[in-house]
Amino acid sequence: DAKTTQPPSMDCAEGRAANLPCNHSTISGNEYVYWYRQIHSQGPQYIIHGLKNNETNEMASLIITEDRKSSTLILPHATLRDTAVYYCIVRVALGAGNMLTFGGGTRLMVKP
Amino acid sequence: EPEVTQTPSHQVTQMGQEVILRCVPISNHLYFYWYRQILGQKVEFLVSFYNNEISEKSEIFDDQFSVERPDGSNFTLKIRSTKLEDSAMYFCASSDLDLTAYEQYFGPGTRLTVT
Numbered sequence: 001d002a003k004t005t006q007p008p009s010m011d012c013a014e015g016r017a018a019n020l021p022c023n024h025s026t027i028s029g030n031e032y033v034y035w036y037r038q039i040h041s042q043g044p045q046y047i048i049h050g051l052k053n054n055e056t057n058e059m060a061s062l063i064i065t066e067d068r069k070s071s072t073l074i075l076p077h078a079t080l081r082d083t084a085v086y087y088c089i090v091r092v093a094l095g096a097g098n099m100l101t102f103g104g105g106t107r108l109m110v111k112p
Numbered sequence: 113e114p115e116v117t118q119t120p121s122h123q124v125t126q127m128g129q130e131v132i133l134r135c136v137p138i139s140n141h142l143y144f145y146w147y148r149q150i151l152g153q154k155v156e157f158l159v160s161f162y163n164n165e166i167s168e169k170s171e172i173f174d175d176q177f178s179v180e181r182p183d184g185s186n187f188t189l190k191i192r193s194t195k196l197e198d199s200a201m202y203f204c205a206s207s208d209l210d211l212t213a214y215e216q217y218f219g220p221g222t223r224l225t226v227t
Contacts, residue, residue: 034215038155041149041201041221042220042221043116043203043205043218043219043220043221044155044203044205044216044218045218046215046216046217049215087155098160098168099145099157099160099168099170100147100155100157100216101157102154102155102156103154104154
């Protein structure tokens with residue numbers, strides 16, 4: 001799986017958009033970009049994933065650059081409950097046995 | 113919304129004892145996983161399980177570890193002889209058969225403390 005690089009920490013004001021960047025310059029054509037988050041020692045939570053098109057769901061939007069070498073997770077209106085560690089993971093979507101490899105992630109602190 | 117459950121939430125055991133951590137995956141899921149997270153460190157993959165056999169395992173998952181799906185609902189992780197360094201949060205996860213949307217759903221974790 002391609003390696004990802006994320007800033008170790010970010011702050012965001014409550015109610016504002018949180019934009020979390022991820023670099024994955026060695027991504028392969030068949031690798032997806034996944035985002036998970038972990039709120040204070042809880043189990044990681046899936047947020048969103050994409051291959052090359054931008055994606056949006058009820059939690060967030062994922063913007064993938066045209067060359068797919070980087071992406072941005074956008075939380076449109078961050079709340080205090082969005083304070084968490086956010087992980088960008090790049091991997092092939094295959095069948096059974098495909099583990100998730102978590103890096104250090106970005107610790108997002110949403111402040112009042 | 114369906115969720116993965118884990119019991120117990122906290123397990124304290126003495127070094128050398130056997131422990132069994134239990135998980136109930138989401139009912140229609142077919143792939144099951146165990147991860148662990150030592151305090152302050154990254155989440156680490158241990159093992160994946162499909163069709164009643166191990167699909168993949170990490171170097172951490174040595175002979176002291178085993179997994180089992182004893183019935184149609186439970187998925188267990190056994191540590192035969194616990195060591196101090198096994199103290200960690202253990203997360204169970206499951207996913208379904210959709211091969212293009214490989215979302216893993218995690219449980220709340222079991223905190224294992226080995227004394």
